[in-house]
Amino acid sequence: MRYLLILFSCFAFSQQGSLYTLAFYNVENLFDAIDDPKTFDDDYTPEGRNKWTSQLVDQKVRLISNILFSIGNEETKRPPFLIGLVEVENKKVVEKIASSEKLKAYNYGIAHFESPDFRGIDTALLYRKTLFRPTHQKAYALELVDHKTGAKRTTRDILVVSGYLNQHHITVLVNHWPSRRGGKMRSAPKRFKAAQLHRRITDSVARKHPQSKIISMGDYNDDPKDKSIQWIMKKKEEKILHNPMLALAKKGIGSLAYNDRWHLFDQMLFSLNWYGDPSLFLLKTAVYSPGKLRTLRGRYQGYPFRTQTKGNTLEGYSDHFPVYTILGERKD
Numbered sequence: 232m233r234y235l236l237i238l239f240s241c242f243a244f245s246q247q248g249s250l251y252t253l254a255f256y257n258v259e260n261l262f263d264a265i266d267d268p269k270t271f272d273d274d275y276t277p278e279g280r281n282k283w284t285s286q287l288v289d290q291k292v293r294l295i296s297n298i299l300f301s302i303g304n305e306e307t308k309r310p311p312f313l314i315g316l317v318e319v320e321n322k323k324v325v326e327k328i329a330s331s332e333k334l335k336a337y338n339y340g341i342a343h344f345e346s347p348d349f350r351g352i353d354t355a356l357l358y359r360k361t362l363f364r365p366t367h368q369k370a371y372a373l374e375l376v377d378h379k380t381g382a383k384r385t386t387r388d389i390l391v392v393s394g395y396l397n398q399h400h401i402t403v404l405v406n407h408w409p410s411r412r413g414g415k416m417r418s419a420p421k422r423f424k425a426a427q428l429h430r431r432i433t434d435s436v437a438r439k440h441p442q443s444k445i446i447s448m449g450d451y452n453d454d455p456k457d458k459s460i461q462w463i464m465k466k467k468e469e470k471i472l473h474n475p476m477l478a479l480a481k482k483g484i485g486s487l488a489y490n491d492r493w494h495l496f497d498q499m500l501f502s503l504n505w506y507g508d509p510s511l512f513l514l515k516t517a518v519y520s521p522g523k524l525r526t527l528r529g530r531y532q533g534y535p536f537r538t539q540t541k542g543n544t545l546e547g548y549s550d551h552f553p554v555y556t557i558l559g560e561r562k563d
Contacts, residue, residue, distance in 0.1 A: 238428030252303030296331035307537035344370035365394035406449025445502035
């Protein structure tokens with residue numbers, strides 16, 4: 232019933248203004264099939280453990296593109312105007328998505344930088360050129376240090392893209408924070424380091440462009456109630472970001488299953504100037520999890536339907552569900 236009410240409210244608003252979709256998707260190991268001697272991508276080659284071929288790349292691109300096209304389409308009748316992506320190996324695989332049969336008609340531009348991640352996976356943003364005009368792009372490196380050895384470890388950048396949706400200035404952060412490898416507590420300092428970098432970025436945006444509406448999207452590898460996420464939401468007890476996904480987490484809704492529990496690592500956070508603005512505002516934030524994205528049977532029934540597991544090809548999508556937000560823009 233609540234879903235129908237939201238759908239009706241989106242339809243009703245579309246008669247008075249415009250609707251737009253923001254989407255984020257961790258596409259899980261979208262590598263090309265070519266060995267990069269500078270990174271540890273050997274498993275994703277034809278000779279590697281996963282027997283990763285150009286045919287499998289093209290199949291995965293087709294499946295992912297079909298999903299990206301459909302996110303928010305029921306509400307807005309068009310694909311997202313901004314799409315954050317993580318776990319993409321390079322610009323070439325992002326270009327494959329943008330030029331896919333399903334998306335090529337929508338003229339997507341690409342914001343992407345090669346990150347220093349040891350596996351070679353990056354963050355990226357697709358934007359519809361007819362709707363969003365980027366004015367600034369930058370990748371912020373996250374530097375980690377092994378406390379035992381003092382050795383530096385490379386990981387994914389935070390991608391920042393600023394630009395205009397009509398007259399509205401928007402700044403987007405695309406995140407893929409350090410994983411929980413080694414355990415949640417042991418790895419938590421790495422994600423807090425990412426949170427500190429995130430705070431420096433949002434503080435800088437708020438100082439230099441106070442009118443800019445901030446969207447932070449990503450796979451944070453932490454839930455809405457975890458320390459790293461809570462820390463970036465407030466500054467000296469003053470709320471600076473709002474997380475509409477906290478309400479979803481309280482209902483047990485997740486974007487991935489980790490250690491046999493649902494988690495909401497994939498989130499969208501918004502600066503407070505999104506609220507109280509009658510010209511551009513948030514209508515709905517949700518996890519996109521239709522039946523075709525779910526495993527149909529077996530021990531992992533209902534979990535995200537993966538491309539591969541333990542070297543076996545499943546012909547699925549990702550170990551994460553996408554998340555999205557519907558924006559409303561009121562006509563003058």
